[in-house]
Amino acid sequence: MPDTQNTPLSRALQLASRVDAIEPFRVMEMVKQAAAMRRAGIDVISMSVGEPDFTAPDMVAEAAVEAIRGGATQYTESLGLPALREAISGHYQRFYGLDIDPRRIVVTAGASAGLLLACAALVAEGDEVLMPDPCYPCNRHFVSAFGGKPVLLYSSAAERYQLTAAHLAEHWNNRSRGVLVASPSNPTGTSMTVPQARELLGAVRARGGFAIVDEIYQGLSYDGKPVSALALDDSVITVNSFSKYFNMTGWRLGWLVVPDALVPVFEKLAQNLFICAPTIAQHAALACFGDDALAIFEARRLEFQRRRDFLVPALRELGFGVPVMPDGAFYVYADITALPHRHANDSTAFAKAVLEEAHVAIVPGDDFGFAAPARHVRFSYATQYERIEEAVQRLARLLGK
Incomplete structure (x- = not known):
């Protein structure tokens, strides 16, 4: 290095x-x-x-052009365009059968900004955050950037390379603050099973910790219908993105779903840290949810x-x-x-x-x-x-x- x-x-x-x-x-x-x-x-x-x-498909690109030509290029609300938050809420209902209040959706400048907001809100100096090993490298660096200590715990193929409740039972201590996991995961492409996720989230909740679940690849699931962590525990913070399933990597657009009580906290942080997600990308993303x-x-x-x-x-x-x-x-x-x-x-x-x-x-x-x-x-x-x-x-x- x-x-x-x-x-x-x-x-x-x-x-x-x-x-x-x-x-x-x-x-x-x-x-x-x-x-x-x-x-x-x-x-x-x-x-x-x-x-x-x-x-991005043609209709998404065309929506961006229309936004530019129409002058829709100024700041949006820090939580995101209301219409986009509504559309994301509708997407959860349509694909996962989940009733997510649009108020709980925070549109961010990519999933990375969402993870930074979550760590800014939840990680204090010296806090330990548990995550699987292997995992996406930037996740541990997000924790470090806010003074926390990422604790990577070896996760085997038998555990689908995922963090488990057994990891918490062995490694949770008085400095442990929460977990940061991804399902499906980078680099392994593996997801937590529903029982595995339910046990892990229950173990976190029993210890009074937080759970941040990165679901940016969940739209790209192949072996059965995926289940969001939001269906298992309403207190989790999930991270998602328009980059992977929606093929919009360079548009820098993502979102969080946060507990209702934390919405004002995330709004305050978003206002100060990046004002809002890219406006043109937000207008373009509305076109992602049409049938075509x-x-x-x-x-x-x-x-x-x-x-x-x-x-x-x-x-x-x-x-x-x-x-x-x-x-x-x-x-x-x-x-x-x-x-x-x-x-x-x-x-x-x-x-x-x-x-x-x-x-x-x-x-x-x-x-x-x-x-x-x-x-x-x-x-x-x-x-x-x-x-x-x-x-x-x-x-x-x-x-x-």
Whole structure:
């Protein structure tokens, strides 16, 4: 990790200690290297970035243009456009059978801003927040940014790589404040089962803690109808996004559902920290909930499932360990230790070899925690099916299969 305290600028300006608690996002380094290879004329297949290869449908783009032409570009209310909060509420009713008061919905500048708001509201200096290992790296950095201590607890394939009530029974102490989990998860693509989630949330509630549940990939679920944590415990804070299921990553738009009593707290924080989410993106997002748009999103979800159903067996055939089938998102978290390769015990070196020799960009496990990251790599299947087929062929050649 770079020594941020020993640069010319940092010697002149004393940086906050939190800067050193936040590690580089290594996946972006892999992205930069792959981009440099492409500029040099090398055909690199990207299976690294967690970004849909689909973009916003035409009706969403047109709604944005109409907003610009109509002058709807000024600040909205800090909690979001009332019409959008109503539309999101209707989405919960339509897809999950949940009656969520629009008042409880906080529109944010992406899910990241939602997680920052939640941590700003709930995490005090020295508070411990429990989360599974492996998990999305930025989640622990959100906690650190507000003086909290992320506590990553090894979560096995048998536990679907998820935090459990048993983890709390063993590790909760007088400094523990709450949990931050994701279902489906990045990097594993696995969700909590309903009994697992119910037990975990019950254990948190029994201890007087908070639960933040990241559900940004829940729209991309493949093996049965997903169940929101809101259906199990009305006191949880859920995070969602227009980036993944709705294919609007660069529009920077997400939302929270918070307990009614906390709405004024989140409104105050939102007013001060970012005023409002991007206005044009909010107007565009209204078009996501029409029947034609939803039909497009559903077709794209099924395409992601088709890719998963090809990729996971193909990786297993090559010798990658995938002990639990990912049921959501667009990731496969694979063990490399049984592979016939010189770097089968070093995921960083292995990912570099795959990029430089097979011209396929994947991500080493280092970003995602401390539980055997050298054993694991993450594949993203957010790229065209035919490119995934070609990537498997290149891996087969690399591994002598």
